[in-house]
Amino acid sequence: MAAVRRTRTLLLGLLGLVVLAAAWEIYKAVGPESGVLLGGRAVLPRTGDRAMPHLSEMVTRLGDPAVGRRGDPLWLAVLRACLFSLRIAATGWVVGVLVGLGLALLMQRLRLAEAAVLPWVVLSQTVPLIAIAPLVRRWGAQITIGSFTWSSENSVAVIAAYLAFFPVAVGVLRGLKSPDQTHLDLMHTYGVGWWRTLFRLRLPASVPYLLPALRLAAASAVIGTVVAEVSIGLRGGIGRMIIEYAQSAGGDPAKPWAPIAGAVAIGLAAAGFVVLLGLLLRPYRRAEVPA
Amino acid sequence: MSSPAVHVAGLERVFPARRGPGVTALAGVDLDVAPGEFVSLIGPSGCGKSTLLRLIADLDTPTAGTLEVFGKTARQARRDQDYGIAFQQAGLLPWLTVTGNIELPLTLHKIGRRERQTKVAELLELIGLTDFAGSYPDQLSGGMQQRVAIARALAESPRLLLMDEPFGALDEMTRERMQNELVRICAETRAAVVFVTHSIPEAVFLSDRVVVMSPRPGRIVDVVDVALRPGERDEALREDATFFAGVARVREALHGTSVPSARGVEHR
Numbered sequence: 001m002a003a004v005r006r007t008r009t010l011l012l013g014l015l016g017l018v019v020l021a022a023a024w025e026i027y028k029a030v031g032p033e034s035g036v037l038l039g040g041r042a043v044l045p046r047t048g049d050r051a052m053p054h055l056s057e058m059v060t061r062l063g064d065p066a067v068g069r070r071g072d073p074l075w076l077a078v079l080r081a082c083l084f085s086l087r088i089a090a091t092g093w094v095v096g097v098l099v100g101l102g103l104a105l106l107m108q109r110l111r112l113a114e115a116a117v118l119p120w121v122v123l124s125q126t127v128p129l130i131a132i133a134p135l136v137r138r139w140g141a142q143i144t145i146g147s148f149t150w151s152s153e154n155s156v157a158v159i160a161a162y163l164a165f166f167p168v169a170v171g172v173l174r175g176l177k178s179p180d181q182t183h184l185d186l187m188h189t190y191g192v193g194w195w196r197t198l199f200r201l202r203l204p205a206s207v208p209y210l211l212p213a214l215r216l217a218a219a220s221a222v223i224g225t226v227v228a229e230v231s232i233g234l235r236g237g238i239g240r241m242i243i244e245y246a247q248s249a250g251g252d253p254a255k256p257w258a259p260i261a262g263a264v265a266i267g268l269a270a271a272g273f274v275v276l277l278g279l280l281l282r283p284y285r286r287a288e289v290p291a
Numbered sequence: 292m293s294s295p296a297v298h299v300a301g302l303e304r305v306f307p308a309r310r311g312p313g314v315t316a317l318a319g320v321d322l323d324v325a326p327g328e329f330v331s332l333i334g335p336s337g338c339g340k341s342t343l344l345r346l347i348a349d350l351d352t353p354t355a356g357t358l359e360v361f362g363k364t365a366r367q368a369r370r371d372q373d374y375g376i377a378f379q380q381a382g383l384l385p386w387l388t389v390t391g392n393i394e395l396p397l398t399l400h401k402i403g404r405r406e407r408q409t410k411v412a413e414l415l416e417l418i419g420l421t422d423f424a425g426s427y428p429d430q431l432s433g434g435m436q437q438r439v440a441i442a443r444a445l446a447e448s449p450r451l452l453l454m455d456e457p458f459g460a461l462d463e464m465t466r467e468r469m470q471n472e473l474v475r476i477c478a479e480t481r482a483a484v485v486f487v488t489h490s491i492p493e494a495v496f497l498s499d500r501v502v503v504m505s506p507r508p509g510r511i512v513d514v515v516d517v518a519l520r521p522g523e524r525d526e527a528l529r530e531d532a533t534f535f536a537g538v539a540r541v542r543e544a545l546h547g548t549s550v551p552s553a554r555g556v557e558h559r
């Protein structure tokens with residue numbers, strides 16, 4: 001049953017991709033050359049090969065060298081940039097998840113901490129990324145501990161973590177508070193202290209809240225990484241590549257789409273990883289209402 | 292002479308209110324439960340039945356009075372796992388199997404694997420769910436879940452069982468079946484039971500004594516001795532004259548003599 005459902009989800013996902021591709025090509029074939037304008041504003045792009053290259057062109061472009069006549073093919077360059085960014089996003093995700101977990105535990109343990117910390121946690125997410133990126137870089141530049149010197153990569157990871165910790169802190173706090181009074185009373189009658197109640201009851205009960213939070217955190221970490229790479233000016237990642245290649249769109253219209261697809265692939269990889277985690281934690285998801 | 296399972300004298304519990312004198316949930320409650328005795332608490336909603344049970348279980352502390360469980364303080368009795376407890380909600384952990392749920396108290400108290408297995412097998416046999424050892428709570432009916440909860444309460448072979456409306460959420464037929472099973476389980480385990488219920492027939496069918504309580508402030512108005520001989524509690528008893536006499540006496544105690552009804556008590 002579960003296997004059938006999973007296959008169907010996968011097939012539907014693929015179908016969605018096919019529909020998207022078809023829509024692209026059909027619009028390109030039948031849409032007006034100058035795009036669709038509404039009250040003087042373009043609502044749909046021009047259909048020329050410059051704005052909307054054929055999908056087949058984008059795919060074949062992947063096989064050609066990234067720059068010049070020789071050198072590494074485009075797909076390899078994009079793949080390298082993806083891995084570079086993915087590594088930073090993963091670091092940021094791990095740090096963010098740990099910080100989020102820690103904050104959630106602290107807030108559950110001390111009512112005072114919840115009152116003092118939660119408003120700041122929420123407020124922290126309203127500060128625009130563009131504003132914190134230079135700050136993080138400037139502060140980070142002053143850090144040297146022994147042989148460790150702060151790099152731009154660290155700054156990007158910190159920003160990814162900054163976005164990732166929020167859903168985890170809020171989601172896990174809700175999860176830790178989710179056990180019924182009956183369950184808590186029961187643990188009390190067993191004479192079990194806070195720590196063992198945490199491991200035996202609160203943490204397992206919070207898994208259905210944890211997984212969506214981890215998924216959100218993964219998406220946030222990826223977006224944070226890509227955006228922070230641009231605003232901090234870190235080379236080597238997919239964020240910078242998207243900007244760089246966009247500038248060559250004039251002569252090589254298929255090229256900018258490759259790193260965009262790469263960014264999407266990073267997001268999918270991150271989401272896929274969380275799905276795998278969810279499979280590992282399956283016994284604890286029985287209380288979950290099937291989505 | 293061994294100490295009573297529960298000894299309560301002059302017990303009082305006042306819940307402080309932000310303004311005013313607070314809610315007197317219990318006042319001047321005296322009660323003794325002998326080892327192996329089955330005592331039901333009955334009374335209208337809000338008369339302090341759950342409060343009394345929670346005090347005995349050391350889930351709450353009295354504002355005045357004496358409370359002893361097997362001659363110890365309630366706290367010590369809880370530490371020594373002298374009682375098992377079951378609530379209206381089965382309260383099983385959804386991520387553990389039936390086996391995992393039953394052995395939860397044993398696991399928490401670091402009882403060895405071998406011993407746990409024997410105990411669980413024995414309890415599964417007792418509640419008749421041996422075939423469901425590996426099932427998860429969401430795969431069980433309400434009655435089955437409640438049976439697992441009772442088995443869990445019995446896991447550490449307590450000499451006292453505290454039950455707060457354990458069959459309250461079950462339909463009438465399941466309820467009667469569960470009552471029959473509880474009678475059998477009590478006969479086998481010889482544990483004393485303090486049993487909270489809203490149902491007069493249930494109280495009479497199960498108990499040696501029925502404690503009738505009244506609200507505001509919660510106190511004991513009467514104790515009805517049902518006085519059935521052991522072994523008498525079977526299906527036939529439900530049709531028996533002694534049973535109906537018991538029901539009538541509890542009803543009288545609840546309503547004074549002929550007040551037609553009190554809120555929150557079922558007349559089934």
Ligand SMILES: Nc1ncnc2c1ncn2[C@@H]1O[C@H](COP(=O)(O)OP(=O)(O)OP(=O)(O)O)[C@@H](O)[C@H]1O
Pocket residue numbers: 306314315316335336337338339340341342343509555
């Ligand atoms: N934690 C609490 N804080 C304040 N008041 C409480 C608390 N618990 C119970 N009370 C009050 O104490 C009284 C007795 O409550 P209790 O739950 O013991 O009643 P009960 O007999 O179990 O009722 P029911 O049959 O509905 O379960 C009620 O008036 C209730 O409002």
Ligand SMILES: [Mg+2]
Pocket residue numbers: 340341342455
């Ligand atoms: Mg109650």
